[in-house]
Amino acid sequence: MRYIGNKTKLLGFIDEAMETLGVRSGIFCDIFAGTASVARHMKSRGFKVICGDIMRYSFVLQWAYVVVNTYPRFARLPREVGINGSWAEGHTPGPLQKVVQFLNQQTDGEGGFIYRSYCPGGTDGRRLYFTDENGKRIDAIRQTLDDWRCQERLTDDEYYLLLAALLESTDAVANISGVYCAFLKEIQPNADRRLCLRSPALTTGNPQRHQAYQRDANELIARIHCDILYLDPPYNLRQYAGNYHLLESIAEGWSCGEPEIYGKTGLRPYKHQRSRYCSRRGGQEALADLVEKAREKAGCTHLLLSYNDEGTIPAQSIEEILRAQGRSGTYRKFQRAYKRFRSDSDGPNRRYRGDQVTECLYYVRIR
Numbered sequence: 001m002r003y004i005g006n007k008t009k010l011l012g013f014i015d016e017a018m019e020t021l022g023v024r025s026g027i028f029c030d031i032f033a034g035t036a037s038v039a040r041h042m043k044s045r046g047f048k049v050i051c052g053d054i055m056r057y058s059f060v061l062q063w064a065y066v067v068v069n070t071y072p073r074f075a076r077l078p079r080e081v082g083i084n085g086s087w088a089e090g091h092t093p094g095p096l097q098k099v100v101q102f103l104n105q106q107t108d109g110e111g112g113f114i115y116r117s118y119c120p121g122g123t124d125g126r127r128l129y130f131t132d133e134n135g136k137r138i139d140a141i142r143q144t145l146d147d148w149r150c151q152e153r154l155t156d157d158e159y160y161l162l163l164a165a166l167l168e169s170t171d172a173v174a175n176i177s178g179v180y181c182a183f184l185k186e187i188q189p190n191a192d193r194r195l196c197l198r199s200p201a202l203t204t205g206n207p208q209r210h211q212a213y214q215r216d217a218n219e220l221i222a223r224i225h226c227d228i229l230y231l232d233p234p235y236n237l238r239q240y241a242g243n244y245h246l247l248e249s250i251a252e253g254w255s256c257g258e259p260e261i262y263g264k265t266g267l268r269p270y271k272h273q274r275s276r277y278c279s280r281r282g283g284q285e286a287l288a289d290l291v292e293k294a295r296e297k298a299g300c301t302h303l304l305l306s307y308n309d310e311g312t313i314p315a316q317s318i319e320e321i322l323r324a325q326g327r328s329g330t331y332r333k334f335q336r337a338y339k340r341f342r343s344d345s346d347g348p349n350r351r352y353r354g355d356q357v358t359e360c361l362y363y364v365r366i367r
């Protein structure tokens with residue numbers, strides 16, 4: 001999934017650094033998990049994983065890709081979904097694929113919250129995030145998941161797997177240039193394609209009890225124990241809650257009431273999800289507090305921090321914060337050139353400084 005700061009392409013870099021440092025086992029915590037790319041990779045490497053993020057959509061992805069260890073059976077779904085009784089014994093992808101196939105046939109003639117708020121037909125042409133057909137499909141699938149959940153026909157694993165599939169397929173057909181703070185004026189080829197759910201590919205083979213949280217990192221760190229703490233905080237002033245508001249609405253659903261939305265782009269209020277890490281002074285203070293708690297409360301041994309050279313917290317301050325809590329002589333900094341995430345092209349309001357940024361991985365041993 002396209003996501004600001006997604007580390008999928010930097011997993012090899014993180015692995016190499018951990019290998020150099022001799023960090024090979026223990027409980028790994030990814031506390032700014034986003035798409036959960038790092039958490040799921042560490043799960044596949046055999047670590048017991050704890051992950052968290054302030055956003056609901058991230059929690060859904062964390063659950064689907066990290067907490068779920070086996071393909072569920074979907075045994076309580078109605079007969080018309082077509083789950084075959086012979087699947088009852090084993091944990092195979094068959095039932096999940098069958099349910100995904102069923103959901104892909106759902107349509108909602110009238111459309112619901114997404115159609116009425118984000119599609120041209122439902123907004124008198126004011127918003128163009130999805131085609132009318134795709135908006136109605138998202139509504140229909142979300143409604144079906146809520147109905148099944150309400151009727152207790154889905155386990156947590158089943159529910160989050162299907163919701164993760166909906167989030168990823170929604171993102172693939174969104175008429176945006178990477179983030180949801182604006183839509184494009186013409187429907188682009190990706191948005192014109194029919195929304196199609198795909199079965200999430202699970203990481204099986206590491207059956208430990210992994211954990212997922214939707215919680216502020218500075219609060220969560222005081223409530224867990226981990227050996228390796230991986231930090232990947234926001235590195236600029238752009239709030240994730242504003243940039244991914246639509247995914248957040250789909251993750252939360254609207255069975256208990258539709259989100260209040262406003263403005264040209266249908267943003268939802270996100271005061272409660274504003275991140276301190278997206279402000280210059282606040283970010284520095286929050287990081288210092290987090291690193292201190294990692295040592296004092298979480299009993300963590302190794303601390304790794306991803307940050308790039310254009311981040312709001314200066315490299316010098318990061319070094320000081322880590323050295324202040326670390327064992328002497330253990331501070332290290334690894335660097336790698338990386339292609340920049342662009343959510344739009346250069347223009348009057350945004351000018352990127354070239355195509356490359358330097359991704360840094362800071363390390364300190366704190367116990």
Ligand SMILES: C[S@@+](CC[C@H](N)C(=O)[O-])C[C@H]1O[C@@H](n2cnc3c(N)ncnc32)[C@H](O)[C@@H]1O
Pocket residue numbers: 003004005006007008031032033034035036037038052053054055058215216217218232233234235240241275276277
């Ligand atoms: C750079 S992204 C992480 C990307 C992730 N490593 C990936 O590969 O997708 C930063 C994440 O931090 C989350 N975040 C921001 N402030 C937070 C906070 N105070 N506590 C927990 N998560 C926070 C954002 O929602 C976002 O998902």
